[in-house]
Amino acid sequence: MLDRPPLYRHLREPVLALPIDSDRSPAPDWLIPDWPAPAGVRAVCSGRNGGVSSAPWDSLNLGDHVGDDAEAVAANRAIFCAATGAAPVFMRQPHGSDCVDLDLLQPGAEMPQADACTATVPGRACTVMVADCLPVLLCDAGGRIVGAAHAGWRGLAGGVLEACVAALRQRLGEPQAPLLAWLGPCIGPQAFEVGDEVRLAFVASDPLASGCFRAGAAPGKWWADLAALARRRLMAAGVAQAYGNDGGQGWCTVSDASRFFSHRRDAARLGSTGRMAASIWQLG
Template structure:
């Protein structure tokens, strides 16, 4: 992370979220909500924002109301997606307000004021911006999406549809599972090695290979031409007091939210 970028917490009522400060992120409304400030009972405690994990629907609805109120958005104005760990990316506009796009892992917009929102629990939230258009994007990147080329698909959309090359973009990586906690099998390594140009960030620990997923994403973005990349450096599995972790909580957990709004 470059010296002029900082990672800071913001608290509004009981809701806590984090954001980056410094150029260009201070001018881009964005953030990463923690699991604090909601009403869900364990194992979803407390600000679970997903209806798909088995939580009480009424609790999720209240959590969403609180979260969007805290970050100054209305749910019916936000575009979100039903994530599938694939490589489909959608360019959205005002007609998509309030919609949940099926089978999409990347959203991009040039619509002024439009907000993009996704849910996470170990996969990497990748925010993208081109402040000169302006345009913003959000991408859900786990190992499957990385292997499937979701980052390539997103950058191709920026270039093909918006005329913006990767070097014009700034990327910010939110909390995700780190190499300290992410033991992977050979199927993960075999799937990623053909996609990643450089050696995978792997190390051996307790007899297993561990993948530093945030570093793999950062490295891949830079290899694809995005030279401005900052990262939270926060492992979700190590910090269950703030974040949900599918791996650390054995699949029985909630989802935190990440968002970005075009200025």
Template sequence: MAELYKPGLDILQPAASWRERVSATTDALFTCREGGVSSGPWGDARGVMGLNVAPHTGDFGACVRMNRDIVAQLVPSDPVWLEQVHGTTIVHADDWQGAKEPPAADASWTMTPGVVCTVMVADCLPVLLSDDKGRIVAAVHAGWRSLAAGILQKTVALMRERLQDPSARLAAWLGPRIGALDFEVGEDVRDAMAELLPAEVLDGAFVKKENGRYLADLAQLAASALEASGLAEADIVDCGLSTYANAERFYSFRRDGEKSGRHAAMIWLKPAEGTESAEAAPAS
């Protein structure tokens, strides 16, 4: 089934095939390029009304703050933002609600309804995870460095540990990222992935070019890592969208350079009807 599209403020939500695998109390969305107040390279395809949510891209601070305010209206509480460093640190989102400075991390998790786990992406792969009973969710920023270092395996293990359920069924949604036809990398990236993934996976995820470099499939690498962690193939749902190939809807660092905007990929557990969203807690 195609991804859900809402005109005006352009967002994606995981397809029904993913929603059928998680609890009705789990919700998620991905912000696209259009629907904010940024302009120029941080704008939409026309250079206006861009929804860039990243403060480190050179965009005007007031525009980023307003864009984040727009995004916050779509979810139960202010998103818990991260300072992403292409590592494997995973934080408990509850501890960072209302924090003045974001934690240096590339994934967050929560078991508290109303807390919104969030990662920012342009070409890197966002992976949103939930168990099938709506007890825990996580958002992961899965660039190639973090993938090679095992961030997905680490996140799955943490979620099952927190659930005290080593056989918990988890479902993953793979969001928009640079497509396999556009992500050219060197031998170093393939060698890094070889530390955790078997040769047959590498052969399928890397296509060698005549210039000696490779085209890499981030989604296939992520799916293989998730399957190695015990997720069923049917529980890994890929949106199949490339940020690089679709300038109309997506920012792309590889395509547009240092001034590329960023999208927000968010997941949360819905608060019970009639209850307030989770209140901000002091940072740990």
């Protein structure tokens, strides 16, 4: 492990500054991963506070597809960019498994449609938006490339993590390149109730994934541990170093309305909710 001070010890510990070479400071509910990433790699996951959007998107909503005022979203994204000092690339996320190479992105190009991405261009931040789905940030042990994946249950079952891992290694030209992963906040196992079809989508290809589900109160209902399922997928893909979300209560987006957006908690009750963003990038 690199000899660096811990940047993120506990989910509820305030984050006072991003580990970047500037005096920019995010809102105190942002998450900075505590993981042994190479010195030139930076990563962050925003919270819901510190922006300009009104309810039900209050306040740092970074999603432009949830009904929020376009000017408010643009202002929030400017806040995010200024705090990180990076250029996040936001994608249209269809809950699939496609992975795009952001190095090929041309100025003025349309927003990519994919659920995972990679980049080697300094300052170009691989970014995924979430509000219950699991954000997974990745990099290689040498700090040459970074990637991000949006892992809802559909994308996870469909292989989005495997696609991102394969793309990282392919673009490095090293089929067995060691990678590190950080799992951000998502809907927790005490809140994510699913049906038989979700359980079967995982157990059909990995019988031991049954251990990531607990029987629910009604027949055919299960409590699913999304982070545990992601860790199994990463391990099977050869990513032995996975940090962050361990399925604990503090990582659950549904459980903490003051800190996190949650589609499951808020969409039916309020009509909509905002989106947080997890980004990873390389310094120049």
